[in-house]
Amino acid sequence: MDLLWRDADADPGGGTRRGARQGLDLDRIVRAAVELADAEGLAGLSMRKVADRLGFTTMSLYRHVPGRDQLVDLMRDAVLAELAEPPGTHDEGRGEERGEEHREGHGEGRGEGRGEGRGRGWRERLEASARQGWEIRRRHPWLAEARGVRHLPGPNAVAHYERMLAAVAGTGLSPSEVLAVVNLVGRFVDAEALQLVEAAEAERRSGVSDEEWWGARQALFERFERYPTITRLWEEGGYDHPEDSFAFGLARLLDGIELLVRRRSGAEVSDETRDETSGCRVCGTPVERPASGRPRAYCSPACRQRAYRERRAAGAPRTREAP
């Protein structure tokens, strides 16, 4: 914990920090561990291997890190630093290389959205955060494996969390709903990344076991005659050109969340929220914008009326039980 949050504290540089050479060092350890985990997965990470990689004995690590679990916590946060700032906030040019290739598929039809202004749409921002998390997990798949153990959030993790919350906080959802939404999306990203790990793992253990694996698979698919739907989908080629499961899932998820947001607010939509939503405020049906005049907010009189009724009735956002 102290180690995780030791940013502004201590470390004034006055110590023995001289030749910068052979001293073991928390950062060196963490960096070596990250490299190792990148290459061999979290299961392949051992104190021994980390120490070997640095040319020290195993136990030397324990002078700097309490134990393996805490090392993983540190690795997690070290890596999460990569998304520290969505490039474009102070921090004069340090010239890092950065991958920066994302934003490839972009879900479904839903237009690119021209939101550029200060507020941007919550959906756009939430999606961006999710994609950032996804990119990081593609570079460091073990991040997803590090779930399940005692997970102390570091400063970078919290910062990312805060950013996601901030994106959703302006939607008019209740506090607990905001949290639920962000957790949901976060878990989705992790779950998706876990699938990556699974695939990588399978690939690593390839070679000898691969034929056995595919033999089993083959035998399996022969048994599948009993399962009509699987067989049909197989024959129709559903497995040949699979969807991009991350993009697909994210789109569904955001659609579902958007529906909730619409249902909840529907009414007091300030213009900031408004110009990013692309459909009827009530039901989400895409609504054709007239050639001239003010763009329509509802797809139909029925929806407009419904919105009015809700505005009348609801008043308070039903968040907590009123006294």
Next chain:
Amino acid sequence: MDLLWRDADADPGGGTRRGARQGLDLDRIVRAAVELADAEGLAGLSMRKVADRLGFTTMSLYRHVPGRDQLVDLMRDAVLAELAEPPGTHDEGRGEERGEEHREGHGEGRGEGRGEGRGRGWRERLEASARQGWEIRRRHPWLAEARGVRHLPGPNAVAHYERMLAAVAGTGLSPSEVLAVVNLVGRFVDAEALQLVEAAEAERRSGVSDEEWWGARQALFERFERYPTITRLWEEGGYDHPEDSFAFGLARLLDGIELLVRRRSGAEVSDETRDETSGCRVCGTPVERPASGRPRAYCSPACRQRAYRERRAAGAPRTREAP
């Protein structure tokens, strides 16, 4: 693999199966292992402990099971047998006790839906499958942990998979979309269960480390002053009465999927699909049913018109390429 799928094969009962007492036995091993994992999690499962629990030496297990991984595969499928049949298909009353308490919150407003007929709604069926998976994972949280390793699906897993696919297959989505939807929901259930494991794990390691843990938490929350949104949500009580994260997530997910289904088909809605959707066929807005006469299918003339236009334009249901 052979072990996993050894259902209808062999085992005619003609062997040495006599006193039914002290022989080690695959089923006994698997059962003991499941008990152990239920109690201590997958990490606490070791060949030694399983053997000890049965009163044999460690190595004796290897006479019946190739290794730990395969044992886990067997455990998984053994446990998945609990959802073999969604109670109500032949199988004369065996009088199992069964939990059967679910269906508590049921998402949001969305009416109970009276679907009882043969087809039932795809959403209802998919949701039921998801809840089944969820219930099983609440009984056996290690199921979620067993992801990530090489995962050979057993007959029960495949049966469940088939059931979910069948639920979605009638929606008019493309084959790859059907697969993506089912995978998405399946992963969601697992991810949600993983969170359970995490909590349980934290609870198990309680006692001494708990104060340290909460101490850290406390110190953490003091740092949170830097994060305005987190602080605000905290102060507004969002963390005090959290949403049921499974129910919430599932509702969002299904909403998103339903939107896709509507967008895809929109048109040729056969009556089977129809009487389960509770809202406007196009936009999903809840539509009040008139006191007398045929229930309305659209919330507004606009939506009716839109449906008509799409019906004109689309023609074929675009599910598979027509000859």
Next chain:
DNA sequence: TACACCCTGTGTACGCCATAAACACCCAAG
């Protein structure tokens, strides 16, 4: 300058894990 101390790195050791290999037994088929 001398002494003490602490910080860091090391070596050894323990207990846990999965599993390979060789051995012991018992029952049934030849």
Next chain:
DNA sequence: CTTGGGTGTTTATGGCGTACACAGGGTGTA
């Protein structure tokens, strides 16, 4: 009776995290 396979045991190997005692060197103080 011999023989052989199924079954359980013993012993051993190599990997893991980490506790503990120790060593050496730089530093603060006398």
